[in-house]
Amino acid sequence: MIIPKTSEEIELMREAALVVSKTLGMLASEVKPGVTTNSLNEKAEAFIRDLGAVPGFLGLYDCPSTLLTSVNEAVVHGLPTDIPLEEGDIVAIDCGAVLHGFYGDHAYTFEVGEVAPETRKLLEVTKESLYRGIRQFKKGNRVGDIGYAIQNYCESFGYGVVRELVGHGLGTKLHEDPEIPNYGKRGRGKKFIEGMTIAIEPMINMGTHKVKQLKDGWTIVTLDGKPSAHFEHDVALVDGKPELLSTFAYVYEALGIQSDEEKEFRQKELVL
Template sequence: MIIQKTREEIELMRESALIVSKTLGMLAKELKPGVTTMQLDKMAEEFIRAQGAIPGFLGLYDCPSTLLCSTNEAVVHGLPTDIPLKEGDVVAIDCGAIKNEFYGDHAYTFEIGEVAPETKKLLQITKESLYVGIRELKLGNRVGDVGYAIQNYCEAEGYGVVRELVGHGLGKKMHEDPEMPNYGKRGRGKKFIEGMVVAIEPMINLGTHRIKQLDDGWTIVTLDGKPSAHFEHDVAIIDGKPEILSTFGYVYEALGIVSDEEDEFRQNTLVL
């Protein structure tokens, strides 16, 4: 059952989402060759707690870390390690936080130095597909409309859309109804309602859509060893339309990127 949120609850969820957004922005300043994801994990935990929040992943399903850091062929759920990042890597950082009992859940795939052109394009298309999907989160539509939009956009570029891992409803639990696949058919699945909040998160592979889990019981990698990308926003339906609660603005500020990609969705002014 989809849990409807009040306007007040959505504002509390926005606060949680923005704590995660700020965490990703802080980490963006630290990402460079030689840094380890274990170091980033420690920074993230300290930063989240300093905001008066609790790391959302730590202890959830026995997760041992604050961040999930998935490098290159890792799709999602990569555990932090002491292996230094190197020039040309890409690392998807997924982060959660709990504030006022509500979760925020947010992810961004970062480039370490100069990456291969085909990998850079994969990241670009995956991020664009996130917004393509968000546009379909509105009253009158269903889960399949979002999934179809993302799948169609990415498969047109020849990319593999992961099937086994999906987005999800969000609230006082990390995973609520509905599941939000990145594939589907128009007009299928649960109908969207006013006040619902979901995490939309395309997980797109350069090659095959097929994946496997490593022996650590967490890390998911592409079956063919090619790179993967992952971007995620928390989105509510307000007045029948999608409103993004998280933002990549803090990441862009840290990296010196100028972008207006969120403007058409954001109804409230956010001072970065």
């Protein structure tokens, strides 16, 4: 059952989402060769608690960490380790936080130093597919419209779209109805309703769409060992249009990136 939110609840969800956005922005300056994902995890937990929130993943489904850190061929759900990041790696950092009883859930794939051009292209296409999916989250559309937009765009580059893992509704629980696959057919699936809040998160592989789970019971990796990218935003349906609750602006500020990619999805200007 889809649980629509009131305008007041959506604003509370925005505050929770921005805790995660700020955390990713803080981590952006920390991701570099020689740094371990365990150290990033420790910094993130302290940062989230300092903001008056609670880590959203830690302890949920027995998750042992605040962050899920997926390096190179890891798609999602990678557990932090003491293995140092290396020049040319990519690391998808997925983070959750709870504030005012609501979840924020947000992810960004970072470059570690200089990455190969083909890897950078994968990241660019995956992030662009996220916004193409968000544009379909509007009055009159259905779940399949988001999946089709993401799948059609990414497969045009020869990339694999992961089937086993999906986006989802978001609210007082991390996972609410409906599931939001990154593949599908236009006009199919549940219809979007005013006030619904979802996490859209394309998980796109450089090669095959097929994946497997490692023995740690968490980490999902590509079957062919090629890199994977993951970007995620929290979005509400407000006045029939997508309204971003999360932002990459803190990441971009830390990395010195100029971008207006989010402007079309905000009814009010974001003040950092």
